[in-house]
Amino acid sequence: MNMVERHPLLKATTLVLLMLSLVFALGPIYLALCSASVTSHQILLHGLALLPGKYLWENLSAVLHRADIGHMLVNSCVVSLIVVAGKLALASTSAFAAVYFRSRVRHLVFWGTFITLLLPLEVRIVPTYAVASDLFEPLRSILTLFTGLHLHASLNLLDSYTGLSLPLMASATGTFLFRQFYLTVPAELSEAARMDGAGPVRFFVDILLPLSKANFAALGTIVFLTTWKDYMWPLVAISRPEMRTISLGISTFLPTETGQPPEWNLVMAAALIALAPPLVVIGLTQRWFVRGVTGVGK
């Protein structure tokens, strides 16, 4: 707002408060950066470092040379990208089905998806684990119930990329974002397309998808970040160390009660590696990110 007003005291006070809050907001990241750049010896002697030291690259490469953190980074990337791709494909098509058809099926698609907003994965974690450990169990139960036959097929998704990513895709947020967007697209577009003889698939691919680019970017950013940061599902779905994601594996860097003297500088270096990729994503896609946050509601 451009108003001719002068409130020097208020301006100065709020500026100081904003700077103070910046210290709190970036403090943990700064602390990790400082302590990741000094020797383990210095931390044990003088406590955590408050100023950057000279050993950042040494510490980072020491952590990266431990094979497990390389695995973790790869796993996090793979799972996040699978979930982003899956979520974008499912959300755009299911929202299309829920908006652009006369058939009552659209209500089924909409309400069937809507209900999932009410109960987050964390609340139903134990039975979801059971389903992922034995994917055909629902099929077997239904078969036994209706035909009395016993099927002996089973499929265990635990400790796999599929098992890590599928349950994270089964939610409504993306569908909602796309539904809201489709409802703002002028109805004349689909009317004109229908008059010109285009079918729904043609309209979706040639007209709707090009219009949705911004939504893909916004949703993709948010889904990538939330998947990268997810902790609870990988914790229960993963038991093999080489399948851990970085957000899960980071806690393994904390020293155990017994053992050698703790290398706090390496713990902080690992934390720095874990938070760098999402930070880069936010930095590069600031506009999409903000748009996604206000649109998705998470």
Add this chain to the structure above:
Amino acid sequence: MKSSARFHGRWTPFVLGLPQLMLIVLFFYWPTLKGWWWSWHLECPFGHCSTFVGFGNYARELKDGSFYASLLTTAVFSALSVSLSVLVALLLAGMVELHQRSGKLFRNLLIWPYAVAGSVLGVILKVAASPSIGLMGYLNTLWPGFWQPHLSGVQAMSMVVFAFAWTQIPFDFIVLVAALRSIPTDYMAAAAIDGAGPLRRFIDIQVPMIRPQLFFVAMINLIDSITNSFAIIDTMTQGGPGGATDILAYKIYRDGFIGLDLSGSSALSMLLMLLVLAVSAVQFVMFERQARREA
């Protein structure tokens, strides 16, 4: 949408929606149903026997003192962390709006914490709060033995409340900044002409105008504090010391995966679901009322 803008066909929408519906049935409806079933039966740990016990599991949990302790812990944790994050985010949004030139810089930097996963923050803060090498260590040189978050429940609770609020603030901040920007400038200009200063305008115009968004972020934070605070609790306190940070979601995990008590853990899940559903219902009713008022 007008029906002339909609396509005919029964199978196309079905085929388009099917992958999503299948995934949701498999990983949402079926597990929810399974949890419901378990909560009424006594199950062997991941075995193949079960006996119907009716309210047995619920009665067992409701008679257990640790359930009420955990419920109280959840209430304290949620109330403190939600009020802290909403309040701080509101003040930050108000202050950023006040500064035209430097506001953009602050706005960009204050959302960085969104990049930090709960578990990563938990690890950093656990190290930072360590009495021996951490930042709070100097308190112990002033008052020996004062800062001991691994022994003091109050200190552990304040640690996880701070950590969780920290992870929530960027989201609240982004939503509230957008809300403040959507207030028509005429209102603010008119108030300014009438002699209202920035502080008065904030209290009497800006805050009342963005009440729906304030309510929205508070509800999202509340549901998140019940369900999504797991990573911070697990990395920082593991529910301790002495159950001081043992919120319901953490207790369900411990009972189910470590105690292997599927029935009790499922009964707890169902009670937690009721809680989350109640919060969602309140949210839904309030939004409906809001929408009707605007219409």
